[in-house]
Amino acid sequence: MTRAATILLADDEAPFRQNVAERLTSRGYRVVEAGDGDEALARVRETAVDAVVLDVIMPRTDGLTVLRRLRDLDPDLQVVMLTGQGTVETVVEAMKAGAYHYLAKPAKLKELEMLVERAVEKTRLARQNRVYREGLRRTRAAGAGPVVAESKAMKLILERAEQLAGTDSPVLLEGETGTGKEVVASFLHRRSPRAEGMFSVVNCGALSESLIDAELFGYEKGAFTGATESRPGVLEVADGGTLLLDEIGDLPPPGQIRLLRFLEHGLIRRVGSSREQPVDARVLAATHRNLETEVKEGRFREDLWHRLVVFRLAIPPLRERRDDIVPLATEFLSRAAGPGVPPLALAESARNALLSWPWPGNVRELSHAIERAAFAARSAGAGEILEAHLALPGARRPAAGDLVTIAEAERRHVEAVLARLEGNRARAAEVLGISERHLYRLLQGWEVKAP
Numbered sequence: 001m002t003r004a005a006t007i008l009l010a011d012d013e014a015p016f017r018q019n020v021a022e023r024l025t026s027r028g029y030r031v032v033e034a035g036d037g038d039e040a041l042a043r044v045r046e047t048a049v050d051a052v053v054l055d056v057i058m059p060r061t062d063g064l065t066v067l068r069r070l071r072d073l074d075p076d077l078q079v080v081m082l083t084g085q086g087t088v089e090t091v092v093e094a095m096k097a098g099a100y101h102y103l104a105k106p107a108k109l110k111e112l113e114m115l116v117e118r119a120v121e122k123t124r125l126a127r128q129n130r131v132y133r134e135g136l137r138r139t140r141a142a143g144a145g146p147v148v149a150e151s152k153a154m155k156l157i158l159e160r161a162e163q164l165a166g167t168d169s170p171v172l173l174e175g176e177t178g179t180g181k182e183v184v185a186s187f188l189h190r191r192s193p194r195a196e197g198m199f200s201v202v203n204c205g206a207l208s209e210s211l212i213d214a215e216l217f218g219y220e221k222g223a224f225t226g227a228t229e230s231r232p233g234v235l236e237v238a239d240g241g242t243l244l245l246d247e248i249g250d251l252p253p254p255g256q257i258r259l260l261r262f263l264e265h266g267l268i269r270r271v272g273s274s275r276e277q278p279v280d281a282r283v284l285a286a287t288h289r290n291l292e293t294e295v296k297e298g299r300f301r302e303d304l305w306h307r308l309v310v311f312r313l314a315i316p317p318l319r320e321r322r323d324d325i326v327p328l329a330t331e332f333l334s335r336a337a338g339p340g341v342p343p344l345a346l347a348e349s350a351r352n353a354l355l356s357w358p359w360p361g362n363v364r365e366l367s368h369a370i371e372r373a374a375f376a377a378r379s380a381g382a383g384e385i386l387e388a389h390l391a392l393p394g395a396r397r398p399a400a401g402d403l404v405t406i407a408e409a410e411r412r413h414v415e416a417v418l419a420r421l422e423g424n425r426a427r428a429a430e431v432l433g434i435s436e437r438h439l440y441r442l443l444q445g446w447e448v449k450a451p
Contacts (some may be wrong), residue, residue: 005050005120006030010040010066011082012058016105020053023109024116037061041069048277049077051100051119053112056083056090064093071098076126078119082107147180147187148328151321157184157313165191170263170308172248173286175315178364178433181286182244184315189242194282197241202234205250205435212255213271216262223272235268238281247435248308249289249300260304283308318359318366325354328363332370333385344377349387357392360410364433411446414439 007029011017014035021031032047034040036059043049052070056063067079081094084105091102100119103112149155164171165188173181182201189199207215214224218233234243245251251259262268263283267276285308294300318325329346337343346354350373359365373389382389393416417428429436 004028004030005124006032006047007116007120008032008034008040008043008047008049008052008054010034010037010043010052010058010063011055012036013055020109020112023113027113029116029120035059037063037066040066041073044070044073044077045273045275047275049074050123051116052077052079053116054079054081056081056094064090064097067094067097067099076123078123078126080112080115080119147183148324148331150327151323153316153321154324157315158187160313161188162191164188164311164313166193167311168282169310170283170285171311171313172291172309173284173313173315174291175286175288176317176362177288177438178362179315179317180363181315182246183363184313185242185244185284185286188284189282192242192282194241198238199242199244200234200238200281201244201246203246203435204255205247205437207251207255209252209254212252213258216255216258217268218270220270220272223270227272230270233268233270235262235279235281236270236277239279240281242282242284245283245285247287247438248285249287249291249294250435250437253301256301256304260301260307263304263307318362322355325359325366326351328366329354329370332367333374336371336374344374344382345384347384347386350385350390353387353390353392360413361432365413368431368433411442414442 005028007024009017009020009024009031010033011020012035017033017035021033024031032043032049034043038060040052040054040058041061044052054063054066054070058066063081063083067081070077070079075098078100079098081099081102082105083090083102094102100122101115103115147154147158149158161184171185171188173184175181185201186199189195202215213219214231214233216233216235218231218236219227221227221230237243245259262279266278266280268279269276291300291305291309295302295305318328326346330343333343333346354366361368369390369392370385372391373385376389376391377385380389393412414428414432417431418425425439426436429439432439434442
């Protein structure tokens with residue numbers, strides 16, 4: 001899964017460069033050569049490099065100056081310094097400037113190879129630590145939980161996901177909002193050979209056209225107003241791991257074009273950089289839309305559709321897997337209890353109420369309902385969750401005359417949430433687990449004005 005490390009070899013002695021390059025290439029490295037300092041800096045700007053072997057004495061720009069500029073370009077990049085005219089002062093200056101190690105010429109190839117190996121390892125570890133910290137900020141905790149699957153429908157989904165986990169091909173996860181597509185995507189990642197890598201998530205519905213490039217591909221310091229530091233994009237964060245493109249059907253057209261290019265070539269370029277770099281990330285996509293219809297109506301690129309739809313998993317709505325409702329509620333109660341606190345039990349009346357509600361918001365709605373019920377029960381000093389704590393509209397088992405369509409139940413629920421939040425659409429979208437843009441479309445379709 002890991003790409004071959006790229007070594008920049010910068011030295012003005014061509015025979016020496018050739019010997020070292022042959023040795024490193026035979027050990028599986030990709031070697032990029034430079035004959036002077038200016039060329040070395042140009043190579044780093046053009047190519048993603050994992051370690052540098054750098055001569056101190058070179059034409060045009062000397063090695064110590066190159067070293068300092070390299071530290072500005074990429075603080076994680078480790079540099080091994082070489083010289084045939086070494087002095088204690090030069091060694092001290094090089095180490096102060098951030099060199100990983102120092103080797104005097106004539107260098108033994110075996111010793112140089114060992115230093116390069118360690119430098120590459122340190123570079124990658126530093127980058128992984130930085131990316132890991134960034135990924136922790138981005139990755140949602142919900143995707144890391146266990147997958148509750150008591151229903152036959154979900155067991156079949158997980159069996160199929162287990163089969164697909166061993167591939168590197170894209171998988172399109174389809175289903176209504178809140179069905180647990182991200183949880184299944186996380187399951188795919190954890191069962192895959194990439195499990196040690198990052199599982200990263202980006203909500204395409206939340207990306208405006210002005211943010212697409214920065215969010216997907218990252219940006220360099222000074223690339224635009226407010227870019228006070230360099231930052232990796234979600235694709236770079238997912239290098240060696242898995243990226244879930246949630247609500248891919250909401251990705252604006254410019255983002256579709258640039259995503260297609262990444263899927264075809266595996267290369268990214270940060271905003272403000274002229275350098276392309278390879279990224280090895282498995283891409284999963286999720287949508288509540290019918291992308292085939294979106295393609296026919298010209299809202300989604302057909303070529304991107306074909307790239308994403310190598311495999312498909314359709315996650316059924318919660319109303320079609322009712323055997324999962326109570327087990328899911330029990331799991332959510334366990335999470336709500338916290339460490340060392342016994343979870344509340346579900347009274348029979350609460351179980352009946354849960355089973356009688358159509359759950360238009362699916363698993364996400366159930367999770368929010370249980371969180372509220374647990375808070376209400378503990379606030380009242382109750383030892384279990386009662387029907388009253390759930391406060392579900394129509395929680396009683398409905399009579400035939402009370403039955404409504406799923407669409408109508410969804411509309412009522414959205415209206416109820418908006419009313420509770422005094423018309424705050426941003427907060428309502430967060431509670432409902434959908435993008436604000438999606439909520440706006442729903443309201444437009446119903447010709448409903450928020451309170």
